[in-house]
Amino acid sequence: MPFVPPACQLSVITSVRGSSENTFSSLFLKRHSLIQRVTHILFLTLFSSPLHRNLDIEGRVRLVMESALTARDRVGVQDFVLLENYNSEAAFIENLRRRFKENLIYTYIGSVLVSVNPYKELEIYSKQQMERYRGVSFYEISPHIYAVSDNTYRAMRTERKDQCILISGESGAGKTEASKKILLYYAVTCPANDHMAALGDRLLQSNPVLEAFGNAKTLRNDNSSRFGKYMDVQFDFRGTPVGGHILNYLLEKSRVVHQNQGERNFHIFYQLLDGGDDNLLSTLDLERNPQNYHYMVKGNCPRVSSINDKNNWKVVMKALPVIGFTEQEVQKLLNIIAGVLHLGNTQFGEGEEGETYITTETQIMTLAKLLGVDGSALREALTHKKLTAKGEEMISPLNFEQAVCARDALAKAVYGRTFTWLVEKINQSLAVKDSSVIGLLDIYGFEVLQHNSFEQFCINYCNEKLQQLFIELTLRSEQEEYETEGIAWETVKYFDNKIICDLIEEKHKGIISILDEECLRPGETCDVSFLEKLEDTLSGHPHFVTHKLANGKTRRVMSREEFRLLHYAGEVNYNVNGFLDKNNDLLNRNLKEVMCQSDNQILSHCFRKEEVIDQKRQEMAATQFKNSLMKLMEILMSKEPSYVRCIKPNDAKQPGKFDEVLVRHQVKYLGLMENLRVRRAGFAYRRRFEAFLQRYKPLCPETWPNWNGRLVDGVSLLVNHLGYKPEEYKLGRSKIFIRFPKTLFTTEDALEAKKPEIVIVIQSAWRGMKGRRRAKRRRQAAELIRRFIKGFIYRHEEYCPENEYFLDHVRYSFLKNLHKNLPKSVLDKSWPTPPPSLVEASEHLRRLHMRNMVIKYCRRVQPEWKKQMMQKVVASEIFKDQKDSYPQSVGRLFLDSRLEREQINLKVVQTLGNDKVQYGVSVIKYDRRGFKPRPRQLLLTNTYAVLVDRTKIKQKIDYTALRGISVSSLTDGIFVLHMPSEDNKQKGDVVLQCSHVIELVTKLAMMANKINYVNISPGSIRFSMARGKEGIIDFVRGSELKVAKGKRGHLLVVSQQLRLN
Secondary structure (H helix, E strand, O other): OOOOOOHHHHHHHHHHOOOOHHHHHHHHHHHHOOOHHHHHHOOOOOOOOOOOEEEOOOOOEEEOOOOOHHHHHHHOOOEHHHOOOOOOHHHHHHHHHHHHHOOOOEEEEOOEEEEEOOOOOOOOOOHHHHHHHOOOOHHHOOOOHHHHHHHHHHHHHHHOOOEEEEEEEOOOOOHHHHHHHHHHHHHHHOOOOHHHHHHHHHHHHHHHHHHHHHEEOOOOOOOEEOOEEEEEEEEOOOOOEEEEEEEEEOOOHHHHOOOOOOOOOEHHHHHHHHHOOHHHHHHOOOOOOHHHOHHHOOOOOOOOOOOOHHHHHHHHHHHHHHOOOOHHHHHHHHHHHHHHHHHHOOOEEEOOOOOEEEOOHHHHHHHHHHHOOOHHHHHHHHHEEEEEEOOEEEEEEOOHHHHHHHHHHHHHHHHHHHHHHHHHHHHHHHOOOOOEEEEEEEOOOOOOOOOEOHHHHHHHHHHHHHHHHHHHHHHHHHHHHHHHHOOOOOOOOOOOOHHHHHHHHOOOOOHHHHHHHHHHOOOOOOHHHHHHHHHHHHOOOOOEEEOOOOOHHHHOOOOOOEEEEEEOOEEEEEEOOOHHHHHHOOOOHHHHHHHHOOOOHHHHHHOOHHHHHOOOOOOOHHHHHHHHHHHHHHHHHOOEEEEEEEEOOOOOOOOOOOOHHHHHHHHHHOOHHHHHHHHOOOOOEEEEHHHHHHHHHHHOOOOOOOOOOOHHHHHHHHHHHHOOOHHHEEEOOOEEEEOOHHHHHHHHHHHHHHHHHHHHHHHHHHHHHHHHHHHHHHHHHHHHHHHHHHHHHOOOOOOOOOOHHHHHHHHHHHHHHHHHOOOOOOOOOOOOOOOHHHHHHHHHHHHHHHHHHHHHHHHHOOHHHHHHHHHHHHHHHHHOOOOOOHHHHHOOOOOOOOOOHHHOOHHHHHHHOOOOOOEEEEEEEEOOOOOOEEEEEEEEOOOEEEEEEOOEEEEEEEHHHOOEEEEEOOOOOEEEEEOOOOOOOOOOOEEEEOOOHHHHHHHHHHHHOOHHHEEEEOOEEEEEOHHHOEEEEEEEEEOOOEEEEOOOOOEEEEEEOOOOO
């Protein structure tokens, strides 16, 4: 009867099959704590193949991407290098289609990641997914943008070499989203502190700002980047992101003044009109309707269902302060944006003699206010141009067409330079020195439109250079790996597109040089003359065709105003109309002069005065782009590159739709087949010895379950047992190279067939281990019960082998109970009852614990409270159970003084000099003759006390001369200060009354160091008077406090009786 595993084990096997090491560890090891040998043999080694998984609410694993190589018939291969028919474009696209239908949007070509835009949210970007890819070897897990991000980060850390990730693809293919995912991965997974977290926030917040000012809705993409962006993410030696730097390339400035049907201007214009509050729009003199602005009506697309301009405006306004913009800078920036809209609404008229004038005066004044320039100077500059001939300046009027061109040129220049300033400002907030970097290049892919012009020429030239760099670096990387592993390098045949790059950029002969020459040539020049010059210079070039140079078949599909370049990715026809104007990109000198005088700090920064003074002509747009591209190539060549190729599956932006024709077009233009051929020129599959042996060792008896010899020997034994032929593989120094995917698939299928046998081994080992463990636990339990019973019988005997376990248990239980029930406060006197053997130890522990609590309590007491408590302790020593009014004083705080500083006369303070008053209180002094009450102030210093009558010190009492202090035991406030009778300066003892007698006497006793000299009398107090006479104070209880002279000449004090509740 065949073996059938139980249902629970089948579910584990099914879910674990093809899972990673971490997946099984979380599902299996944590629950059962298996012995290391059995678990290590199978689940941590055998089934470590790629798998994407997510944890649902109940903690179960659900597969969301792919399992092992054995699923290739359903979902295709995860690496195009493993395609059998790698030369077939149809097989390539079919593999993409299969994976796309299964929501597997990522596929490798070696180390290159191919990404297909799903046009929907996928559950593969969570923080758990980030942790899955963190620190995992590149090929040990399914293709993902996080895998590229992590591999690049670890290479930067370990190799100490700068890295870069090149992201390319058509508009709408997901380049911008890919770069966002990479930045988010670094922000979440890299180490950070509060400062770095704020910096990472600035890095992320720069994205919506750049998108608002540099992105627009096109026919192909609702959020198309209309500029190339290279960003350096900077890391310190700990691997923490500490800064960034952005370079921008070829902003599509022409979009400011013109948009094709169905397209929009840059997002910021619509965000401002839709999201700005009424006060802001009123300040900028704007209306909410975009149709009212000439620069926003060309595309006839004011609203887009997928774009919420109002919400995006809030995001941008929130992001600007985060990345360092002040309120003033934001206002200046918005003034410029509004100024561009008003500039577009500036209209011109033409006079009888052909002169041009401005017909919208209010518009020009608003524009001048927003841009911070002189209105009359701006009006003059828009309708006239300044010429210099033989050292003399002349003012020449512009005709209607020239004036419109000057207006549009100013709008493009203002917006383009402001965008450059914006990037510089962001760089200032991210700047840091001396760091390792990971560069992100998010740049336009190869473009072939129905009408291709100057912009497409520059974009495709850029892609030619990137393709040249890509092939060069890929070949170099391959060759270096072969040489490192000691395997002979075989020459790879591929198309070298250097001939096309030279055709475009070569000095004196290239298209850019010819374009510059034509722009600078004196006389009548036009786009057609430029085309003729190209035909004269480049005729016969294999990659250049025009209508004049083409054969009859090609002429039928080419216009006379077009030239064709045979790029690496295919043929593209370029219409020369507008090439010269766009390359010139000239702004009249007098317009520059006006902008230089602007009060707007942003514009005065963008238009430097040196630019007007310098007579040297600026470089043409194409040359500027070529030079910036050369610098970019130098930057990329200095770094270790990784690649992400983005593909859009359809033009309708529909999820699940796969347009094969469109995808084939992009595969061709991205050069993916060329890349695959280069990668497959040698060996299709390569892995380190340890990874290969770890996975496939169950297939060979000599390597199963563990191989303890040299790795290369183990791999050699394994492949020989599997029957690999010499032409199918090579062993390098640390890796095995397998030439054909079929060999790998055969090995993978053999492993899949072997798994049921190994499962049986696992089950038997698991069951045996469980049985042995159960029996062992039972034996231990029986022995434990015997020892416990025996110990209970001998519990009253001395400590001996028979009762040691029981007594130890009793002690342990007491100590454990004590640990849980220790008193938490010094006032808590509770303590668990100890067993007889621990009475002495328990008492010792109680004292230690109490002492520890007291120490902790005292350490927590603040200095002012410590002083208060010391005074209260002294008061308790003197008055507790002695004076009736003491209990009432316990809950009241003793004050530092009962007199405000203003209540003590300044003359008295001056008289006291350096002796500062430590305490002051109002008292009543009773004369020795007749006991007449007199109001006084009693001031205590560090060395004496003084009685003050307004501005005069009436009596000074040295603490050293003070013989004692007497008070009654009743509630009255009478006290007597006894002075030495032989002191002629004193006139006898001092009789005083104070409503704060407890506080006053305590402080006086502590200052005078007379705590033991305080006398509390229950019935009467005798005191000395002048000339040796003696007086008596009698104390009696009564209904209310009363002090008066008695019948026998005594002072009678009636104390109020306390009411007991």
